[in-house]
Amino acid sequence: MTLKNIALSNLRRRKAKAGFIFLGLLIGVTAVVAFTSLINALTHDINHKLEKYGANILIVPETENLSLTYGGLSLGGISFEMKEIREESLQNLRNIKNAANVAAVGPMVLGAIRVDNRNILLAGMDFNVHRFLRPWWTIYGAIPDKDGLIAGSEAARILRLGVGHRVVANQKELTVTGILEPTGSQDDQLLFARLSTAQSVLGREGRISMAEVAALCAGCPIEEMVRQISEALPGAKVMGIKQVVEGRMETLHHFERFGIGISGLVMLVGALVVLVTMMGSVRERTSEFGIFRAIGFRRSDLIRIVLLEAGIISAVAGLTGYLLGLGITKASIPLFAEGHGVAVPFDPTLAGGILILSVIMGLVSSAYPALVAARLDPSDALRSL
Amino acid sequence: MSYIKASSLAKQYGNNGIVVQAVREMSFEISRGEFAVIMGQSGSGKSTLLSLMGALNTPTSGTYSVDGIDVYSLRSDQRADFRREFLGFVFQSFHLIPYLTVLENVMLPLTTLKTKVQMKRQMASNALERVGLENKSNRLPSEISGGEQERVAIARAIVNEPPILLADEPTGNLDTRTSEGIMDRFQSLNSDGMTIVMVTHNRECANYARRVLQLSDGLLVN
Numbered sequence: 001m002t003l004k005n006i007a008l009s010n011l012r013r014r015k016a017k018a019g020f021i022f023l024g025l026l027i028g029v030t031a032v033v034a035f036t037s038l039i040n041a042l043t044h045d046i047n048h049k050l051e052k053y054g055a056n057i058l059i060v061p062e063t064e065n066l067s068l069t070y071g072g073l074s075l076g077g078i079s080f081e082m083k084e085i086r087e088e089s090l091q092n093l094r095n096i097k098n099a100a101n102v103a104a105v106g107p108m109v110l111g112a113i114r115v116d117n118r119n120i121l122l123a124g125m126d127f128n129v130h131r132f133l134r135p136w137w138t139i140y141g142a143i144p145d146k147d148g149l150i151a152g153s154e155a156a157r158i159l160r161l162g163v164g165h166r167v168v169a170n171q172k173e174l175t176v177t178g179i180l181e182p183t184g185s186q187d188d189q190l191l192f193a194r195l196s197t198a199q200s201v202l203g204r205e206g207r208i209s210m211a212e213v214a215a216l217c218a219g220c221p222i223e224e225m226v227r228q229i230s231e232a233l234p235g236a237k238v239m240g241i242k243q244v245v246e247g248r249m250e251t252l253h254h255f256e257r258f259g260i261g262i263s264g265l266v267m268l269v270g271a272l273v274v275l276v277t278m279m280g281s282v283r284e285r286t287s288e289f290g291i292f293r294a295i296g297f298r299r300s301d302l303i304r305i306v307l308l309e310a311g312i313i314s315a316v317a318g319l320t321g322y323l324l325g326l327g328i329t330k331a332s333i334p335l336f337a338e339g340h341g342v343a344v345p346f347d348p349t350l351a352g353g354i355l356i357l358s359v360i361m362g363l364v365s366s367a368y369p370a371l372v373a374a375r376l377d378p379s380d381a382l383r384s385l
Numbered sequence: 386m387s388y389i390k391a392s393s394l395a396k397q398y399g400n401n402g403i404v405v406q407a408v409r410e411m412s413f414e415i416s417r418g419e420f421a422v423i424m425g426q427s428g429s430g431k432s433t434l435l436s437l438m439g440a441l442n443t444p445t446s447g448t449y450s451v452d453g454i455d456v457y458s459l460r461s462d463q464r465a466d467f468r469r470e471f472l473g474f475v476f477q478s479f480h481l482i483p484y485l486t487v488l489e490n491v492m493l494p495l496t497t498l499k500t501k502v503q504m505k506r507q508m509a510s511n512a513l514e515r516v517g518l519e520n521k522s523n524r525l526p527s528e529i530s531g532g533e534q535e536r537v538a539i540a541r542a543i544v545n546e547p548p549i550l551l552a553d554e555p556t557g558n559l560d561t562r563t564s565e566g567i568m569d570r571f572q573s574l575n576s577d578g579m580t581i582v583m584v585t586h587n588r589e590c591a592n593y594a595r596r597v598l599q600l601s602d603g604l605l606v607n
Contacts, residue, residue, distance in 0.1 A: 001492035001505060006485070013484035291480050294441055295494040295541070296469020298462045379442040 003301060007308035010285075017281050018313055021362075024273030025317035026324070029358045031266040033325025033350065034332075035259030041333055041344045042252055057213035057226060061085050062237045083235040085208050087195075092232040093213070098225050103214045104132035107195055110209040111202035113169040115159055115191075122149075122169065123190045124198020132214045134187070141178025146197055148177040154188040156180075167191070170201050267361060274365035278310065282369045286376060293378035306370035307363055314362025318355040325354075387414035388580060389438070389549070394447035396433050407433040409603040410447070415582065415596075417548070420575040422591045423584045425600030431584045432553060434600065438582060439472055439551050440464045451549065469494060473542030477554035479534040481526040481541075488513065488522035491540045498545070512540040516570060532563035539570060543579070550574060552583040556590055568593045 011018045061084055067077035087107055093099065109124040127143045141163040144150055151161045156179045161167065165176045174193060182188055199205045215225055222240045230238045282289070289302055330344045396408040408430045415421050423431050436442040437449060440456050449456050451471055459467060473494075481490045491509040498505070513519045516536040518529075526534055535555060542550055552571070556564035564587070572593050575581050583594065591597055599606045 001485075001489050001496050001509075002502070003496060005489070006482075006496070009484045009489070287480065288482060291476075291482065292493070293465065294439065294468065294474050296465050296472075297497060298465040300462070301497055377442075379436045 003304050004308055007305050007312060010305075011309055011312060014281065017277055018309075021274050021277045021310070021313050022317050022320075024270040024277070025314055025358055025362055026270075026321045028263070028267040028270030028361065029318055029321025029354055030325045030328065032263040032357070033322050033354055034328040035256075035263050036350060037326055037329040037344055037347065038332065038336065039252065039256045039259060040347070040350070041329060042336060044343070046252070056215055056222060056241045057229065058239045058241060059085065059090075059211040059213065059229065059233060059236045060239070061209070062235055085211065085233065085236050087206050087208050089233055089235075090208075090211055093229060096225070096228040096232050098215075098228060101215045101225060104129035106130070106133040106212040106214070107208040108210050108212065109195060109198050109202060109204055109207065111198070111204065113191070113201060115167050115169060118159065120155055120159070121190050122198050122201060123192050124195040124202070125192060126195050129214075133212050136183060137187075138181040139178040140181065141176075144174075144177045144193055144197070146194055147174055149174045149191050149193040149197075150178040150180060151176055152180050152188040152190045152192070153182040155191055170203070172201050174201075271361055271365040274310065274362060275368065278306065278366045278369035279372065282306065282373045285373075286380075289373050289376050290378050290380075293376070299374035302373045302376075303370040306366055306373050310362040310366035310370075311359055314359045315355060317362070318358030319351075321358060322351050322354050388417035388419075388452060389415040389582075390448075390450050391438075392448045394434075394437060394449055395445050396430075396437060396442065397445045406603050408437065408444075411603075411605050412447075413598060413605060415580065418575070418578050418580055419596060420571070420581045420594045421583070421596040421598060422594040423582065423598045423600060424586070424591055429600040430603040431600055433603075435551055435553050435582070435584050439474060440468050469497070469545065469547075471547055471549055473545075473547040473550045475535070475538050475542045475550065475552040475555045477557045479526070479531075479538045479558075481534055481537055483526055485525075486522065487518065487524050487526065487529065487537050490526065490537055491522075491544050493541060494545050509540070509544055512544040513537075515543065516540045532559055532566065535559060535563070535567055536570070539567070543574060547579075549580045549582070552581065554584055554586065556585070556587060561589075564590065 061082055063082045065077050090105055090107055093102060093105055096102075106126050106129045111122055112119050113122045114120075130137065130143075139150055141150065142148075149167065151159065156162070156176075159167075161176050161179070163176055163178060167174045167176060174197070180187060180192075193201065195208075196205075199207065213225075213229070215222065226238050226240045230236070292302060292305075326344060326346070333344060391414075392412050394408060394411045395406070398405045398407055411434065423434060425431050433442065437444055440459075444457060451467075454467065456464065456467060481487075482493065485493070488506070488509050491512050492505050495505040495508060510519060510522065513522055516539050518533060518536055518540065521529055521533065526537065529537070535558075539555075542552075550571070555571075556567055559567065568590055571581055571583065581594075583590070585591055
């Protein structure tokens with residue numbers, strides 16, 4: 001017979017009370033795990049997408065926008081004064097201070113063409129740098145020559161294109177040299193040709209619609225590079241992709257703060273449930289504690305019994321809460337993340353942390369009831385027999 | 386040579402001007418191996434005196450010593466150790482822990498001892514054997530009779546072989562035949578050298594003792 005046996009036997013006997021304490025802790029722990037792992041998964045997803053995305057700076061023509069509102073209702077806006085980017089102006093990027101950090105520059109021209117009575121977007125790009133800018137591409141076939149093109153998976157399906165097929169666009173015949181494996185992005189809808197070929201087909205020689213810049217180096221000063229490129233290309237709007245997602249990250253941070261607040265509140269309520277239930281349990285066991293004291297248990301022994309019970313329930317609640325929170329995150333992630341395949345991995349640090357948090361919460365909430373049990377006067381306790 | 390010694394022991398309860406003198410200036414001595422009973426009407430202070438003798442209550446005044454130890458000069462934890470080493474308690478309503486088996490109940494006083502569990506189990510089995518309940522060690526208290534519960538309470542009180550056994554109306558809830566069996570066990574323990582102090586209303590039970598402390602209104606009258 002040990003104090004642990006007494007604690008375990010009492011928990012087995014008072015299942016309802018133990019269950020209530022367990023539930024109070026479980027809800028708090030689950031909320032913390034669900035919020036934390038959801039935030040972690042979403043942040044990880046964004047970071048992963050950023051890392052996967054080859055280009056991390058976008059250069060687009062500068063435009064003026066006019067937003068239209070009628071009677072206070074926003075009806076969108078119109079773009080005007082769209083400036084053009086000349087292909088040769090990209091040479092200016094070689095002269096920026098951080099030119100050494102530029103891994104690849106990918107000019108791109110975009111324009112609609114008509115194929116088999118369907119409008120489809122043709123993208124002209126530099127295939128020498130595509131492995132830097134679109135490292136996730138898998139091409140079934142070959143990179144196009146000056147009279148060739150490759151088709152996005154969806155475009156190929158709609159236009160029934162295969163390798164070797166011919167496409168006539170604006171009186172120019174192009175041969176399909178490859179088909180892209182589905183990427184889950186807008187690339188699936190496009191046809192891709194060499195930049196000069198697309199410029200010729202679209203009648204936009206020497207001009208580009210946008211350019212992608214890959215600065216794939218650890219600790220690249222992206223913000224500083226954006227500023228330098230903006231100075232080098234006065235008619236262009238330069239955006240760091242990281243800056244574009246910062247808005248989303250900011251929303252995520254707001255959500256995180258909200259989650260911490262809600263979790264804290266739920267934990268507090270859980271702690272109060274534990275406190276009240278443990279107090280009730282101690283009062284109910286006054287005579288029992290009186291017997292323990294009469295047969296030679298010290299005050300510290302009673303404290304240890306109460307804290308052992310709280311610790312056992314808290315540890316079980318911590319582990320169950322972690323698994324439940326993880327399950328809730330997995331179930332709810334499609335509501336928060338775009339696309340599929342956002343991983344919610346087992347996180348030993350979070351699991352360990354939550355176990356410790358749960359046990360600390362259980363022990364702290366039970367500290368006062370344990371002290372009350374220890375302070376019971378044995379003669380008063382026995383009088384209640 | 387007195388083993389238990391009370392000098393001017395007094396205990397009063399109450400506040401807000403209403404004071405009850407439960408035990409008044411009581412002095413007595415009990416020798417080692419003596420079997421004494423405390424008798425008296427309800428409210429005469431028997432249970433309060435027993436709780437003072439059990440180091441469970443703090444006297445308002447006076448001193449109380451066992452084997453030369455001034456019990457109420459000890460700190461709380463030291464008094465707990467004293468209870469464990471010197472005293473065994475048998476309560477009127479048995480007061481077994483309902484969620485522990487008979488064997489576990491008997492092992493309770495050994496819980497805080499730094500002894501191997503196997504040894505504790507053996508000690509508890511021996512105590513149960515002494516009260517004739519070795520075959521019911523795995524039952525819960527609710528699964529045995531009242532007389533058997535009282536015997537379990539006695540086994541729990543003697544498991545660590547304390548020199549003193551304090552019993553509060555141990556036969557109060559038992560029929561005559563079972564009471565006789567319990568008193569025979571007390572006599573047997575006493576003949577083995579255990580000092581027994583028992584509170585009782587029952588004259589027949591008192592006949593087993595060599596000495597009677599008669600109380601009336603908190604005073605020792607003989």
